[in-house]
Every structure is written in C-alpha cells, then in structure tokens.
Amino acid sequence: xxxxxxxxxxxxxxxxxxxxxxxxxxxxxxxxxxxxxxxxxxxxxxxxxxxxxxxxxxxxxxxxxxxxxxxxxxxxxxxxxxxxxxxxxxxxxxxxxxxxxxxxxxxxxxxxxxxxxxxxxxxxxxxxxxxxxxxxxxxxxxxxxxxxxxxxxxxxxxxxxxxxxxxxxxxxxxxxxxxxxxxxxxxxxxxxxxxxxxxxxxxxxxxxxxxxxxxxxxxxxxxxxxxxxxxxxxxxxxxxxxxxxxxxxxxxxxxxxxxxx
Numbered sequence: 465x466x467x468x469x470x471x472x473x474x475x476x477x478x479x480x481x482x483x484x485x486x487x488x489x490x491x492x493x494x495x496x497x498x499x500x501x502x503x504x505x506x507x508x509x510x511x512x513x514x515x516x517x518x519x520x521x522x523x524x525x526x527x528x529x530x531x532x533x534x535x536x537x538x539x540x541x542x543x544x545x546x547x548x549x550x551x552x553x554x555x556x557x558x559x560x561x562x563x564x565x566x567x568x569x570x571x572x573x574x575x576x577x578x579x580x581x582x583x584x585x586x587x588x589x590x591x592x593x594x595x596x597x598x599x600x601x602x603x604x605x606x607x608x609x610x611x612x613x614x615x616x617x618x619x620x621x622x623x624x625x626x627x628x629x630x631x632x633x634x635x636x637x638x639x640x641x642x643x644x645x646x647x648x649x650x651x652x653x654x655x656x657x658x659x660x661x662x663x664x665x666x667x668x669x670x671x672x673x674x675x676x677x678x679x680x681x682x683x684x685x686x687x688x689x690x691x692x693x694x695x696x697x698x699x700x701x702x703x704x705x706x707x708x709x710x711x712x713x714x715x716x717x718x719x720x721x722x723x724x725x
Contacts, residue, residue, distance in 0.1 A: 509533065513548075516541040517612050517643035526551050536601055539704065541615065541643050542608060544601035547593040565591040612643050614705040619644040621709050622701065625716040631723060635698075646671055650697040651723065658699060660722040666715055669700040 501508060512518075513535035515525045526532040532551040536544035552558045563570060568588030576582050593601075604611070616639045626634050626649065635648040648671065651657060661668045674695040676685055701715055 507531070514540070514645040515642065517608060519641045531557070536597075539645075541611065541645055542601060542604050544593065544597040544604070547597045547601070549593075564588050611705050615644050615703075618703065618705065618707050618709075618712065619647055621712050622647045622703075622716070625712055626719075629716070629720050629723065632719070644703070647701045647703040649699050649701065649719075650694065651699060652697070653723070654697050654699050657719070657722045661715075661718055664718055666718055667702045670698060671700045 507530040510525070510529040510532040512525050512532050516534050516536075518525045520528050526534065530553055533548065534540075534542075534551075535548045536542055537546055537548075550561050552561055562572065563586055566588055567590055568584045568586045569576075570583045570585045571579070619637070619639050623634055626632055631651055633650040635650065637644050637646075654670075658668055658670070674688065674691045675681060676688055676691065677695070701719070702711070
C-alpha cells in the first residue's frame with residue numbers, strides 16, 4: 465500500500481534557478497521520476513543513503529540525477545566510520561559544495577597551505593570529511609566487490625530461512641539490482657517480538673518510525689494510514705557482511721519462537 469502524495473505546485477523556474485526535490489533511493493527499485501520534472505525546472509536530488517553499489521538500469525546509483533547524496537555511516541554498505549558524499553554534475557556545483565562544507569571558504573586546503581590568508585565568499589558549515597575517515601572509506605572501497613557479493617548472498621539466505629514462517633512478510637529489495645543495506649520484515653505484534661528478541665541478545669531494530677508522527681513535523685501532519693500501519697509492523701533483522709548462515713538460522717528460529725502463540 466502507498467499513501468497518495470499531496471500535489472505540489474510552484475515547480476517552475478524562478479530567476480533561472482532550479483528548485484530541488486528529493487528522491488529517496490533505499491537500495492530498492494529506482495523510480496522513473498526525473499523525466500517529468502526536468503522541463504519544470506525541478507532538480508532531482510537523490511537521497512541514496514542506503515543504496516551505495518546498487519544499480520539504476522545499467523548504471524550504478526549516483527550516475528543519474530542532478531545531485532546524489534550517499535551516507536557512509538558505521539552500518540552502511542560502504543563505511544568511513546562516519547560521514548558521506550555528494551556527487552555533483554558540474555564544476556560549479558562542486559565548488560559550491562566545497563564552500564558549503566567548509567565555512568564558506570573559497571580556497572582549498574592545498575591552496576591555503578601556500579598563502580597567508582583566505583577568502584570567505586558565502587555561508588558555510590563545518591561538514592568536511594576528515595582525512596582519517598576518508599582513509600577508512602578508501603580501504604572499504606577496495607573491498608567492496610566482496611561486500612556486495614556477501615550482502616546479496618546473506619539477504620537471499622534470510623529469504624530462504626524466513627519463507628516457512630507464517631505471518632512474516634520480507635520487504636523485497638530486488639537483490640539482483642540492489643546491494644541490500646537492511647533486511648526488514650513486517651509482522652503482527654512487532655513491539656512484543658522486538659522485546660523478546662532483544663532480551664535474547666538479538667540486535668533487531670526499527671528503521672524507521674514514521675517521520676510525519678515526529679513532533680518536529682507536527683505543523684504539517686496529516687493522516688498517512690499506510691505509512692502508519694507499516695510503522696507498527698516493520699522490524700529490521702541483524703544484517704551485515706560478517707554474518708554467517710548459522711547466525712541467520714539462529715535469528716529466524718528465535719523469531720519463529722517469538723511469534724508462536
């Protein structure tokens with residue numbers, strides 16, 4: 465089920481500038497949204513936090529859209545320990561992002577090493593990735609072929625193990641094209657099952673509680689019944705490339721016991 469989105473107006477160019485719209489890629493099948501927006505002056509910013517390594521047709525996610533954003537947090541497909549990356553499409557966009565990530569400073573770190581001053585051109589934040597985190601990411605990138613293969617193998621192992629369980633629906637992430645980041649199921653009595661599995665030391669989680677129910681979004685809240693139903697049923701099972709099939713069998717057996725009357 466899907467909640468019906470509220471139509472948005474005002475997607476026209478103003479003063480020659482494009483208005484951004486975010487598109488979420490969570491390692492699932494890509495949505496063909498860009499063609500309908502380009503002519504309206506709307507830039508597609510892909511939120512690909514969970515989708516590193518996945519494919520959009522023949523291309524890797526990140527090769528399409530106007531901007532693509534990846535997250536490299538501790539549990540992501542590729543990790544830097546903490547941090548992320550924005551992929552621009554032009555040198556001007558790259559320069560703007562570099563200024564924004566480092567307090568609006570126009571010169572690069574290498575350029576500043578050879579001068580006695582620097583220039584702040586615009587607003588900026590302190591969002592740069594440290595060299596230590598970047599080094600971690602480069603090592604992970606060298607191993608990513610193995611990571612990709614293992615994540616797909618382990619997700620399919622979960623699919624086989626979960627198949628006999630009544631009342632459990634695996635959220636399909638299309639592993640032929642995606643590199644799975646999470647292994648999620650839907651089930652009745654989620655909160656009780658969550659507590660029972662956590663009590664056994666099994667690291668289940670919930671990704672994610674519905675955003676529109678958070679206090680920060682209260683001024684714009686409206687009923688989203690399908691989202692709210694999923695939010696009550698979704699459960700993330702332990703998932704990373706260091707799992708074994710024995711680990712998966714243990715998790716699924718405990719899940720089956722927790723679901724038993």
